[in-house]
Amino acid sequence: MTDYAFYLLLGSGAGAVIAMLGMGLVLTYRGSGVVNFAYGAIATWVAYVFYGLRADGDYVLPFPGLPERIDGGDEMAFVPAIAISLATAAALGLLVYAFVFRPLRLAPALAKVVASVGVLVAVLAMVQLRFESTILSPAKILPSEPVTIARDLTVPRDGFWLAGIAITLAIALWAVYRFTRFGLATRAAAEDERGAITLGLSPDALAALNWTAAAVVAGAVGILASPLTQLSPLLFTALYLVPALGAALIGRFTSFGVTCAAGLAIGMVQSTFVQLQVDVSWWPEIGAREGLPFLAIVGALVLLGSRLPTRGSIEIARLPRAPIARARAAELGLGYAATVAAFFILPGGWRIALLTSLIAAVLALSLVVLTGFLGQISLAQMAFAGIAGFALARFADDMRIPFPIAPLLAALVATAFGLLVGLPALRVRGINLAIVTLAGGVAIQEFVFKNPDYTGSIAGGGVRIPKPELFGIDLGLTVKGALFRPAFGVMVTTVLLVLVVAVMNLRRATLGRRMLAVRANERAAAAAGIDVARTKLVAFALSAFVAGVGGTLIGYRFGTISDASYGLFASLTVLAFAYIGGIASVGGALIAGAVTSGGIFFFATQEIVGRGSSANLELFIGGVALVAMAVLNPEGIAGALRQSRASRFLEGRPR
Amino acid sequence: MRAAALLECVDVSVNYGGVCAVDRASLAVEPGQLVGLIGPNGAGKTSLVDAISGFVPISTGRVLFDGVDLARSKPHQRARAGLVRTFQSLELFDDLSVRDNLLAASERPPWWRLAGEVAWPRLGRDQLAEIDGALESVGIAELAGRSPGEISQGQRKLVAVARALATHPKLLLLDEPASGLDTDESAELGRRLRTLLDRGTSMLLVDHDMGLVLEVCDHLVVLDFGRVIATGPPSVVRGDRSVIEAYLGESLADTLDRVDGDAT
Numbered sequence: 052m053t054d055y056a057f058y059l060l061l062g063s064g065a066g067a068v069i070a071m072l073g074m075g076l077v078l079t080y081r082g083s084g085v086v087n088f089a090y091g092a093i094a095t096w097v098a099y100v101f102y103g104l105r106a107d108g109d110y111v112l113p114f115p116g117l118p119e120r121i122d123g124g125d126e127m128a129f130v131p132a133i134a135i136s137l138a139t140a141a142a143l144g145l146l147v148y149a150f151v152f153r154p155l156r157l158a159p160a161l162a163k164v165v166a167s168v169g170v171l172v173a174v175l176a177m178v179q180l181r182f183e184s185t186i187l188s189p190a191k192i193l194p195s196e197p198v199t200i201a202r203d204l205t206v207p208r209d210g211f212w213l214a215g216i217a218i219t220l221a222i223a224l225w226a227v228y229r230f231t232r233f234g235l236a237t238r239a240a241a242e243d244e245r246g247a248i249t250l251g252l253s254p255d256a257l258a259a260l261n262w263t264a265a266a267v268v269a270g271a272v273g274i275l276a277s278p279l280t281q282l283s284p285l286l287f288t289a290l291y292l293v294p295a296l297g298a299a300l301i302g303r304f305t306s307f308g309v310t311c312a313a314g315l316a317i318g319m320v321q322s323t324f325v326q327l328q329v330d331v332s333w334w335p336e337i338g339a340r341e342g343l344p345f346l347a348i349v350g351a352l353v354l355l356g357s358r359l360p361t362r363g364s365i366e367i368a369r370l371p372r373a374p375i376a377r378a379r380a381a382e383l384g385l386g387y388a389a390t391v392a393a394f395f396i397l398p399g400g401w402r403i404a405l406l407t408s409l410i411a412a413v414l415a416l417s418l419v420v421l422t423g424f425l426g427q428i429s430l431a432q433m434a435f436a437g438i439a440g441f442a443l444a445r446f447a448d449d450m451r452i453p454f455p456i457a458p459l460l461a462a463l464v465a466t467a468f469g470l471l472v473g474l475p476a477l478r479v480r481g482i483n484l485a486i487v488t489l490a491g492g493v494a495i496q497e498f499v500f501k502n503p504d505y506t507g508s509i510a511g512g513g514v515r516i517p518k519p520e521l522f523g524i525d526l527g528l529t530v531k532g533a534l535f536r537p538a539f540g541v542m543v544t545t546v547l548l549v550l551v552v553a554v555m556n557l558r559r560a561t562l563g564r565r566m567l568a569v570r571a572n573e574r575a576a577a578a579a580g581i582d583v584a585r586t587k588l589v590a591f592a593l594s595a596f597v598a599g600v601g602g603t604l605i606g607y608r609f610g611t612i613s614d615a616s617y618g619l620f621a622s623l624t625v626l627a628f629a630y631i632g633g634i635a636s637v638g639g640a641l642i643a644g645a646v647t648s649g650g651i652f653f654f655a656t657q658e659i660v661g662r663g664s665s666a667n668l669e670l671f672i673g674g675v676a677l678v679a680m681a682v683l684n685p686e687g688i689a690g691a692l693r694q695s696r697a698s699r700f701l702e703g704r705p706r
Numbered sequence: 707m708r709a710a711a712l713l714e715c716v717d718v719s720v721n722y723g724g725v726c727a728v729d730r731a732s733l734a735v736e737p738g739q740l741v742g743l744i745g746p747n748g749a750g751k752t753s754l755v756d757a758i759s760g761f762v763p764i765s766t767g768r769v770l771f772d773g774v775d776l777a778r779s780k781p782h783q784r785a786r787a788g789l790v791r792t793f794q795s796l797e798l799f800d801d802l803s804v805r806d807n808l809l810a811a812s813e814r815p816p817w818w819r820l821a822g823e824v825a826w827p828r829l830g831r832d833q834l835a836e837i838d839g840a841l842e843s844v845g846i847a848e849l850a851g852r853s854p855g856e857i858s859q860g861q862r863k864l865v866a867v868a869r870a871l872a873t874h875p876k877l878l879l880l881d882e883p884a885s886g887l888d889t890d891e892s893a894e895l896g897r898r899l900r901t902l903l904d905r906g907t908s909m910l911l912v913d914h915d916m917g918l919v920l921e922v923c924d925h926l927v928v929l930d931f932g933r934v935i936a937t938g939p940p941s942v943v944r945g946d947r948s949v950i951e952a953y954l955g956e957s958l959a960d961t962l963d964r965v966d967g968d969a970t
Contacts, residue, residue, distance in 0.1 A: 574761060
């Protein structure tokens with residue numbers, strides 16, 4: 052048993068990180084009603100800034116166009132470095148609130164979620180752009196000499212320090228909220244914004260203060276917790292953020308104490324899994340760590356039946372319009388012919404960019420069904436794509452199932468996973484569902500994609516996908532010596548055409564009407580005899596199927612796939628670009644494909660300007676554009692085109 | 707107890723936390739009847755409609771529809787069984803045209819047609835005729851192609867009624883359909899409700915417009931503080947001075963004078 056005590060105590064550090072991030076999420080939510088998916092990004096940026104200052108004294112600026120860094124001479128001492136870093140955190144929190152979430156305070160939940168995803172994407176891309184090596188092993192800050200608790204039980208003490216800080220923070224936050232005028236005012240504003248305004252309080256100022264405080268907490272966590280493990284861009288943004296969301300949900304986004312306790316518990320229990328693997332034969336070697344927060348989140352939401360306490364905010368704006376697009380044979384045919392011709396005419400680099408765009412359009416279509424038509428958010432689309440990719444490897448390579456059947460079966464496997472992730476959607480909607488899908492996506496990623504049994508050895512570069520072949524015609528992208536073969540492009544274009552027509556038809560079909568009815572108003576839909584639960588499941592299944600098809604195309608394109616092919620970050624960028632294009636229409640999905648990172652738009656710009664842009668810069672632009680879209684124009688590019696009546700080709704006339 | 711009632715509520719109570727919104731209320735709607743449910747604000751009318759249509763659980767009592775106990779039915783199942791409601795607040799599907807609003811409610815295709823529509827979406831001519839008929843019956847056929855955002859509040863109310871009608875209800879629960887309508891529109895709605903009644907749709911009407919309720923209903927149920935305090939034909943309830951004074955106060959007395967004045 053000492054082994055378990057050892058791991059429990061060892062996990063107190065990770066638990067404290069989860070607890071503190073969780074409390075920061077609660078603070079943000081109570082202060083402004085935003086579940087900030089980009090919360091970990093603040094911790095990440097500040098951690099890199101701090102360790103940059105400590106290493107060479109350079110202060111790194113996150114704004115493209117301005118100087119990249121301010122030379123601070125030699126490595127900076129601890130105290131000024133931490134002061135500058137925490138000030139950076141406060142400024143970042145204030146900036147994000149003022150420019151992103153304040154303008155969005157009346158927007159629908161969907162807009163807030165995508166905006167926070169935009170911030171996350173932008174910050175992560177900026178980390179990659181500004182810091183040469185993003186994997187750091189910082190020196191310890193907190194005392195870490197081993198402490199002996201009992202005979203055979205000696206653990207490093209930095210975990211206890213962190214846990215102590217977390218508990219102190221919980222008590223401090225509780226006291227501030229309980230006893231100060233600021234806390235009382237924030238609670239009042241969360242209950243009823245209009246009432247608070249009439250009492251002379253300013254919900255905006257309160258929200259800004261709460262955001263700043265939460266950002267400083269995030270910065271402190273980033274600095275203090277990085278030495279526990281390696282610092283990497285995904286450490287705070289995903290690996291710690293998902294359990295932190297779980298802890299915050301258990302605390303119902305209200306209680307600092309419960310959130311702190313839940314966070315500590317999650318971290319400590321996760322830590323014992325190392326020993327459980329040894330002792331329990333069937334215990335999964337991979338992914339159990341990430342499975343636990345997922346179960347905690349689903350449990351908190353479904354079993355406790357808890358919803359986020361709704362905020363008494365003023366008016367809710369509407370979701371993007373989902374116009375009817377008539378599939379006109381001539382226009383579709385023309386687009387198809389032009390794309391196919393491009394694969395024969397254009398040089399290799401263009402063909403690859405075009406392929407990237409077409410496949411991204413397929414993935415964006417999967418979100419048109421789920422988010423555009425049904426109004427539910429998924430942050431797990433790439434996970435569905437990956438499930439299909441790895442299933443395809445199994446079907447086509449191991450079982451030798453021929454071309455059109457194997458990818459269809461693979462997409463059906465993704466459909467099954469879509470149903471599984473969709474099940475919580477019967478009880479959970481909006482932001483909470485986004486949390487569930489994020490956690491589900493991370494769980495699938497760690498549990499399935501990192502398991503060599505399913506996805507091949509990392510040393511071997513992943514699993515092989517055999518080339519598609521139909522009626523003796525090789526549809527592969529590369530065949531001995533021949534690179535960038537047009538045949539593959541024709542195949543991808545054809546698949547996209549079929550899906551475009553299907554989704555256009557869906558909008559005009561019974562199922563599509565039901566989805567839009569559910570999106571508009573679940574109560575009214577049920578009152579009209581629509582089975583809301585079944586409609587949601589069907590939409591999840593269809594969406595996962597389309598994403599699965601996209602996943603098989605990714606597989607065929609690269610020939611070998613590994614867990615890196617379907618990263619969590621990719622799920623977020625899919626949502627980002629789909630929203631930029633226009634989440635609620637087929638035309639929007641096509642635009643999303645065109646403007647996606649590495650797609651035809653960026654490639655063309657690069658060719659014309661004659662200067663290379665890096666993928667990270669494109670992602671950064673994507674993240675910022677996503678935020679701008681969410682704030683300024685929730686209808687996306689497609690909506691803007693529609694309004695300017697220049698969109699007859701993509702959108703079709705009103706009915 | 708009448709045997710042939712279409713809808714029967716027996717001792718129905720609805721509690722929200724510690725608050726008792728409906729307290730052992732009983733009412734019945736017989737086939738072909740238009741029953742009015744009235745009472746002052748906060749009397750529990752909407753709570754009772756929510757309970758009947760399955761949107762809030764009942765804590766005691768039973769709701770029987772067509773002789774079947776609805777305890778285990780979800781809202782959409784009740785709607786499919788022919789017990790359809792409208793809402794007090796406007797709850798149209800904003801991204802669907804008026805026609806599509808009605809289609810979303812009326813369509814019940816088998817699963818293979820649902821799947822087939824993704825390959826080839828089409829509407830049968832009779833389906834469209836049916837929709838147009840439902841719109842016609844509330845007098846808004848010309849709005850079929852419009853979007854809910856472009857029409858007036860009163861018209862939106864009528865679309866909600868038409869959408870409920872498009873499902874071929876046996877019993878229509880109308881929660882304040884006349885709020886937002888002017889006096890003429892309200893009287894017009896009353897006439898149309900009577901026509902629908904003649905075509906075989908029974909109704910339970912909740913409304914504040916006493917003129918409308920007294921004029922069109924066959925039978926009234928008066929609710930106050932969650933309890934049924936009077937039932938009977940409008941002539942009886944209207945004549946019951948104690949009901950008027952105790953529950954509806956002078957405003958009804960005025961309304962009565964006006965209605966009487968109109969009648970003479």
